[in-house]
Amino acid sequence: MSPLVLSSVCLGLFAPAARCAPKSTPMNRKLQAAKWWPSTTDKALAGAGTNRRQLVIALQKVPLAQREGLRFLLENMPARDLQSLSSQFLLDHVRLAYEGFAKAPWKTRISNALFLNDVLPYSSLTETRDASSQLLQGKARLIVAGAKTPGEAAQRLNAKLFPLVKVRYSTARQRPDQSPIESMSTGLASCSGLSILLVDACRGVGIPARVVGTPMWANGRGNHTWVEIWDGKWQFLGAAEPDEQGLNHGWFVGDAAQARADVPQNAIYATSFKKTGLSFPLVWAPTVGWVNAVNVTSNYTPKIAALNPNETRVQFRVVDAQNRRIASAVAVTDAATKNEVFHGVSKSESSDLNDFLSALLKRSEHYKVSVGGGALQDLVVGNQSEQLVDLTIATVAAPIKAEESAQLKMALQAYFSVSSAQQNTWKFSPTLQNLLRDHEEAVRQIAWEAYRAAPIHQKAKQDFDGHQVSWNQYLSPYTFNTVGTRPKNGWGLVIAMHGGGGTAKEVNDEQWRGMQSHYKDHPEAGGYVYLALRAPNDTWNGFYDDYVYPLVANLIQQWTLFGDIDPNKVDILGYSHGGYGAYAIGPKMPDRFAAIHASAGAATDGETAALNLRNTPFSAMVGEFDTAYDRLERNKRFDQEIRALRGTRTDIYPVHIDVMAGFQHGNLRDGDMLVEMLPAVRNAVPHELSWLMTDSVISDFFWLRTDSPAKTREVRATCRDNKIEVNLTNTDSIKVFLDRRLVDFDKPVTVVLNGQKREMKVAPNLLTFCQTLARRGDPQLAFSAEIDLHL
Template sequence: SASWGQSIPDDIFLNNVLPYANVNERRDNVRAQLREKFWPQISDCESISLAAARLNQKVFTQLSVKYSTQRRRADQGPAESMESGLASCTGLSILLIDACRACGIPARFVGTPMWSDNSGNHSWVEIWDDGWHFTGAAEPTGDDLDKGWFTGKASQQKSGDPRYGIFAVSFRRTPIPFPLAWSRRAATEWEVFAEDVTLRYADSSSRKKPGMVELQFKAVQTKGDRCVANLIVRDAQGRVVFRGQTHDESHDANDHLTASLKPGTYSVEWKTDTGTLSRAIQVTSENQLVTLQDSPDSQKSEPASAAGTPGASEPSELQDPPSSSPDSSQVLEHLEAFLESCEGEFERILEQPFASEPLSRSQAEKAIGLMNTALSDHLRKTRREEFESRIIKIGDLEMNFDLRTFGEAPAGGHSLYISMHGGGNAPARVNDRQWENQKRLYELEEGIYIAPRAPTNTWNLWHEAHIDGFFTRLIQDAMLFEGIDPNRVYITGYSAGGDGVFQLAPRMADQLAAAAMMAGHPNETRPEGLRNLPFTLHMGGEDSAYHRNEKAREWKTMLADLRAKDPGGYEHWVEIHEGKPHWMDGQDAEGVRWLAQFTRNMIPQRVVWIQDDVLHRRFYWLAVEDSSAKARSEVTASRAGNQVTIESCSLPEIRLLLRDDMVDLDQDVEVIRSGQRLYLGKVPRTVRAIAQTLIDRGDATAVFTATLPIQLPE
């Protein structure tokens, strides 16, 4: 019935009007409600563009929904946003798109997982009207489309880059997954598909002028909220070079007042409800954010300069050192308030504005304590039943386990031994008998001995993709309820369980202290990833099935060669029990006793990371984004003092995880590759970095306080 109804092509209608969902939001049945409310208000519009612009003006005011970082979650469904009255740019975009589609307007969800200046992610809406046009949800620009505060940022994005590209969601399947920046699950799990539309935003008119630096300003109240301030910038001669008004919390968290200035010294004067303040700034490089505190006592008159050299991967913030930063002084207060109200949704912390504020070393240590206590308390409440029942359930699978305790716990807590049974590719009753045998196979002098029952009965029952998650959960539960020492976790396994050790040891090495493989087969795995994990291998000399004995002798040679080339790593012991078949008459037990001497080192001097086909997002102090993880990729890096050397890397981008017991974070960190400097500058400690490395494993000893993305030149 719309005047434009017959002009919409079938493929656009099927992909951008008919679909009932956008990304991974809750599916809410609100289309009829939205059509009934808004169609009469736009039915007389003569074009799709005008109708969409009018909806953007009406939807949010009439439904009383506004932008806020205090919304329950980023990916809210439309009903959730209408009920709470609060939404992120993601939730606002979902609501506007659903309203458009309810009125026959083709609309789709668009976003970038990270702006090129690393200031955060953003989502917005595209409208089809004989071609695609954009608008910011709840950010109407009159009756026009193709206008918005983010056009300059969008023009700097990188086509083909899963982190810095711009992607439009497609209900129709495409080869590209939409990067769900707010979700820890991969887009392929949600089946959210996309088109790369970056090049359509690369408008040269939006790009900065040569020799100019884009500087962003935000004014904050004493309690940390952004506020409106009238701002004047003067150059060294006192001439006014810029005027503007900062944004309050009703604007997107990445929407800041932006000025283009030449490098140099400037004075900033700003006026709020509490008075007029001023400070000096030094403009040196790109990606600078000036934080203006609404408190005379907090301002410093000396110039503040940005950390990091031009071309560095991490954005810098123009403010005082972390120990005296006005925003930093209140981060712990904001963190405590968040933890009290988050109701177990700890991942929401990654989206909080205070999470990116720099911290001092002591503040970072306190933040770790606060977050670890809150997370542990929550998990003890929600996980107690699974641990006491000895059944861990993840998705449709479950893993039973048996637990025995040996000896008295030392001061740091018991060690943990995870012992995998044999069998595989057999009926459940056969594997059950193998499990019963494994429960009593080894005795310990000290420790918690856990024998899990594999969740499946397949030939590869101990190295399927789900095992990593089950073991991470098992280790975490053992920390919570048995108080085990996370730096003294060991794995062992016999026969098919030994197959699992071969596979899990290199891919989970940074969660383990040592590993013992008994009578298994390595299949396709390689030993290079064992650089920092002591590894013992025991095999019967006559165990010829599947050439297991031959493979064991090959690994003995390979491990010896690796040790000779890199004496600081590849601690190993390979014992071929000559004359013994598959069953070694208990001689392999000495391998389990060998494990106890080792303790995990989370920050080794050198890391060799070879991704398995089961992908991990981090390994010791190296990490990758989920979208960048690639099977069989290889990264080798080493560190000495405050210098990190990328020795080799098959990926275009990695992240370095840093903390104070490995580098001095109050000094510059240098990253080099093949003699080329990739980064030189300070790397701030942040709540975000702490949360990212605590939430996934719940292990406070494996937390890092700073993260540095590094682009690798081709």
């Protein structure tokens, strides 16, 4: 036996644990030579599962000069990418990244660490991994040709790329975390989608870039995402929001300056591909923890000087009758001196939802505001650091010929004077039907005047004259006083509800008397009626039982008929017992109110539905030591529920809950709540509705109706661009009411019910209009067409 063979045998005998070397073949020698990566990479490969072979192929084929980059990506990428990305995707992306960087004039000023973490990566957040980088690189290269610095190049991209690829901001985008290819396919993207697109384009031409954002502004008005690029230091820009002042300017500077590094929800984060131990908070995917981040709050908090303590940043949002944001001239004048103190143009739907026209105005001062050169509106600045003011440009009714108007008025007066049985079979002439089709707003005004004058309101008039409201056997007296001067569209109505509840009548009467002056008068905020409502009994739930809701509806109708109020300016609020009432009444019937407030109350299980507050301002105030009956915790849970419902959006659920430090149940400082509430204007026809029924009493909800309301029945509906989408849960039918504020009757209407699609022609009908007007007793809740939907 030769010595060589003997050595082999001895190795097998005396070292049984050792693995014999594989047979040496050309293929094995090639594979062994290709194994250049360290154990840290092998550790990452261990998490690739069945995709390990793809990653190994990439490691074997990557050119020598690009090995470090591929290794960096593999050792830092999340598990989902390890388990799914193909070798070809990785090799193509790495090649393009190195090629793009090699052509950058500023490449010698970029460190290797910056290149690896902020130029090389194929992703920023949770977007789809696709060929976006390859698609964008050529377009970006043409735009930045001749640029000398990363900052100059990034600003060119921000100004020219989005128009080139035809992508704009919109809340109608499919997902918040779209890849550039997905955004370009629809032309719509969120602020996150826009930022992802700009970051990809920057990286493709060798500009270090990263996504930056906050899960919630410190003022509670939502989240936002933007971009940072490296040019000697990290500098920011708003994606698709080029600023002529250059880098480090944008509408969100003031919001960012209030960020709090030590409060995770209000801090500012920048993405990092390299693992950092800190996660980038994703509002649309709160359980995802694999997007790495660094806390960069300190880069933003000193950006602006502290706000003058005597000034408030007033933010203006102008909407049309369909609640769409529009660009319109806004002018603010001092009410005393008549001098103009500010003017500007409001933001349209193409701007981020948190981007407002802003002005610094003196606190506690009275101003006049005009929109588009129209009539002046009152504005009282509060004592908070920020104040959002919604301004609506009303629809002007097209005129009707005098002869036709008289004919319509006579027919409507006749209709509202007959019995309900006769009304059900009533026939309006084709001429009058055409008037509704062509002059809806003018017909709305004439119909309302005919309804008001009809001889069917004797009981309501008796109650009004007696300062009381009733429903069935329940009766509530009230006191009222007018504050300020009558606005153009009628008085506002403030319904205030007292504390007390399940106690002696004398105690509740005393609480009622206290409520008659609890909330301070604010005539400078516009004229309104302050109405202190007495509960109809002395029970513990006097303001939140099934009889209360029709009682309050009768109260509003009574004042709309006889009190010269504007039904779009009705507010309701209360303290303690009344706060519980606001927590129940407001979410059950938000279509009746401009704003709702509850002090020292709490949500009631099975009665308070946060889901229903999608479009209506709601606020609550509770003391941090008000723990009786679980009040504090109920408010906190309600706040958490609202935040979950709101998600990534900032245009829905205008709700905030304030926990007052140092306070118990009594003496909360809510006396000036009307300053915050009075500017609100009801939107009677929002384009998105969420309705969770919590009783068997309320049948109508904005433009939805059911004949059989019951607990747990849920409807979610949208109406946009002549398309109605409805999803039903625990019910099989719903009625949808429409008018020209929601659809164009000259075009087909598409209806999608629980995923089933159909197209139909819908026509306005004067009888439907009159029936809904009579049922709701509110001209803004009268509709001209009805669609019955059944599963």
